[in-house]
Amino acid sequence: MIRLIYISTARCELAEIELEGILRSSRRNNAAAGVTGLLVVGGRRFLQALEGPESAVKQTYDRIRADERHFAAVTLDSRPIAERSFPGWAMGHQPSKPLRGDGAVADDVAALIASIGDPTMHAYFAEFAKKHAA
Ligand SMILES: Cc1cc2nc3c(=O)[nH]c(=O)nc-3n(C[C@H](O)[C@H](O)[C@H](O)COP(=O)(O)O)c2cc1C
Numbered sequence: 001m002i003r004l005i006y007i008s009t010a011r012c013e014l015a016e017i018e019l020e021g022i023l024r025s026s027r028r029n030n031a032a033a034g035v036t037g038l039l040v041v042g043g044r045r046f047l048q049a050l051e052g053p054e055s056a057v058k059q060t061y062d063r064i065r066a067d068e069r070h071f072a073a074v075t076l077d078s079r080p081i082a083e084r085s086f087p088g089w090a091m092g093h094q095p096s097k098p099l100r101g102d103g104a105v106a107d108d109v110a111a112l113i114a115s116i117g118d119p120t121m122h123a124y125f126a127e128f129a130k131k132h133a134a
Contacts, residue, residue, distance in 0.1 A: 003051040003081045004061055005124055008073040010044040018069070026091040035060050036084055038092040040109055040125060042132025046070060049121060051084050077120060085116050106130065 014022075019041065030036065035052040048064075050057045065073045086092055094108045109129035116122045 001052055001081050001084070002054045002057050002078060003049060003085070003118075003121070004057055004078040005047070005049045005076045005121060006061070006073050007076060007128075008046045008048075008070040010046065010070045011068065013044050014041070014069065022069070023091055023093055028090075030060065031090040033060060036086045036089050036091075038086055038089060038112065038125070040094055040112075040128060042128060045128070045132065047125065047128045049086070049125075051081060051086065076124060081118075085118055085121060 023039070026039070030050075030052075033052065033056040035050055035056050037048060037050045039046065039048045050060055052060075092112060094112060106129045109125060113122055113125045113129075116125070
C-alpha cells in the first residue's frame with residue numbers, strides 16, 4: 001500500500017453543492033477501488049491524502065489530476081505504508097464549511113486528524129488548517 005498527499009487549487013471557489021458532488025463520486029469510486037483518505041478544503045486550496053493499493057491510488061490520482069475543477073496539483077509526499085491512517089473513510093471531509101478564517105473550522109480539522117499517528121501527515125493537515133484559518 002502507498003499513501004499520497006497532494007495540494008491543489010480550485011479554478012474558482014467551489015459551491016457547497018459542487019463539493020458534495022465531488023465527495024459523493026469520491027466515496028463511491030474509492031470504496032470500489034479500496035482507496036481511503038481525507039480531503040480538506042481551505043478557500044480555493046485542496047489538501048488530500050489517498051491511501052490504498054499502489055495501482056488504485058495512482059489511477060485515482062491520475063483521474064483527479066485531470067479534473068478541470070482544479071489545477072497545479074503538487075505531490076507533497078508519496079510513500080509505502082504498512083497500515084492505513086483512515087481505514088473507515090472512503091473520503092473523509094471536515095464537517096463544516098470550507099475554512100474561511102473561522103477558528104471553529106480549524107478545531108474541526110484538529111478533531112479529524114487527532115487519531116493520525118503518522119507525524120508527516122499530521123503535520124501537513126495541521127499546518128494547512130492553521131494557515132487557512134488564520
Ligand atoms: C479536489 C478533488 C478531489 C477529488 N477526489 C476524488 C477521489 O478521491 N476519488 C475519486 O474517485 N474522484 C475524486 N475526484 C473527482 C474526480 O476528479 C472525477 O471527477 C471522478 O472520479 C469521476 O468519477 P465519476 O464519473 O464516477 O463521478 C476529486 C476531484 C477534485 C476536484
